[in-house]
Amino acid sequence: MQYRPKKNVRKRSLKTGLPPGSLVHIGRQRTEGTKISIIDYDETQFREQTVDAVDACFPFKDSPTVTWINIEGVQQTDILEKLGACYQLHPLVMEDVVNTEQRPKIENYDNYLYIVMKMLYAGGAAQVISTEQISLVLGRHYVISFQEGIEGDVFNHVRERLRSDKGTARRRGADYVVYSLIDAVVDNYFSILETLGEQVEVLEEKLVTHPTSDTLRDIHVMKREIIFLRKTVWPLREVISTLQREDSSLVQDSTRLYLRDVYDHTIQVIDTIETYRDMVTGMLDIYLSSISYRLNAVMKVLTIIATIFMPLTFLAGVYGMNFRHMPELEWRYGYAMIWALMIGIGLSMIFFFRKKKWL
Numbered sequence: 001m002q003y004r005p006k007k008n009v010r011k012r013s014l015k016t017g018l019p020p021g022s023l024v025h026i027g028r029q030r031t032e033g034t035k036i037s038i039i040d041y042d043e044t045q046f047r048e049q050t051v052d053a054v055d056a057c058f059p060f061k062d063s064p065t066v067t068w069i070n071i072e073g074v075q076q077t078d079i080l081e082k083l084g085a086c087y088q089l090h091p092l093v094m095e096d097v098v099n100t101e102q103r104p105k106i107e108n109y110d111n112y113l114y115i116v117m118k119m120l121y122a123g124g125a126a127q128v129i130s131t132e133q134i135s136l137v138l139g140r141h142y143v144i145s146f147q148e149g150i151e152g153d154v155f156n157h158v159r160e161r162l163r164s165d166k167g168t169a170r171r172r173g174a175d176y177v178v179y180s181l182i183d184a185v186v187d188n189y190f191s192i193l194e195t196l197g198e199q200v201e202v203l204e205e206k207l208v209t210h211p212t213s214d215t216l217r218d219i220h221v222m223k224r225e226i227i228f229l230r231k232t233v234w235p236l237r238e239v240i241s242t243l244q245r246e247d248s249s250l251v252q253d254s255t256r257l258y259l260r261d262v263y264d265h266t267i268q269v270i271d272t273i274e275t276y277r278d279m280v281t282g283m284l285d286i287y288l289s290s291i292s293y294r295l296n297a298v299m300k301v302l303t304i305i306a307t308i309f310m311p312l313t314f315l316a317g318v319y320g321m322n323f324r325h326m327p328e329l330e331w332r333y334g335y336a337m338i339w340a341l342m343i344g345i346g347l348s349m350i351f352f353f354r355k356k357k358w359l
Helices: 054-060 077-086 091-098 156-164 174-209 213-245 253-318 334-355
Strands: 035-041 046-051 066-072 105-108 113-123 128-138 142-147
Touching: 035 054, 035 156, 046 054, 046 156, 054 066, 054 077, 066 077, 066 174, 077 091, 091 113, 091 128, 105 213, 113 174, 113 213, 128 174, 128 213, 142 174, 156 174, 174 213, 174 253, 213 253, 253 334
Parallel strands: 066 142
Antiparallel strands: 035 046, 035 066, 105 113, 113 128, 128 142
């Protein structure tokens, strides 16, 4: 698994000098259009449709039924500007919607709540992690969700529960829809962490059995992924905690109980990420220690070899001198005696090293 960096990203510097509330799309440039879907329901009826024009969302503003408007693609700022004007969303909110580099947060605007979070999902054979900003606007009887792209989302289970009327989803208010969307995002974090955990185990086994330079690269990639996940999930804990404790009539007491459960799940995700971060940090230390140990082992062998050959080299150097008057040159068994002496010195040194447990 690896984090896929955003390419062709429009930078925040494009907004330099513009007045607050200016709608300038910040984030990955996309060529696809905007997709708008509407789910409207109450206890007795359900209606789902995909519309081409944003004007079709306007009649649902004052509808007594619960309406979920899902906007996929935020690069067409003119469409978002019309929707924001109809639902009386603050210009700063719309500015944050089109700026996809936001940190997870929650803001109270009295008539509605604005929530930002990050959706993660892994796909492909390489299990590439993709990130997408999700913005939620919770009103009295409506929920507007803004998705950064149209590649898909993790909200299919929420849609299926509303379609099939399973559970109590259709008998609750718009705040329950927001809870369901947040819960879907948090639950998907567990799927990402399960895959990440498997890769951490594989990397740990590779580190113990046969560490290589590629192992060090994999450790750094894994560490970067975990830091990215931590930055994504850590602020969401405060968002859910604030939403749970928010003194707002838009959130019912019955929904706060469910938000408490999501908060617990978020804490579990953070604890798991912290565990993986500690493991990967320990892997880096183990790798460095392993490389240092292997280097020391090689140096020890080379040192012992050099130490054994030092006296032998001395003897060979002495008798390699071409002096005429050397008494040993005339010995009949001088050559054999020198070999015996050299072999004896070598064996004696090996025996001494083994006795000292240096070998």
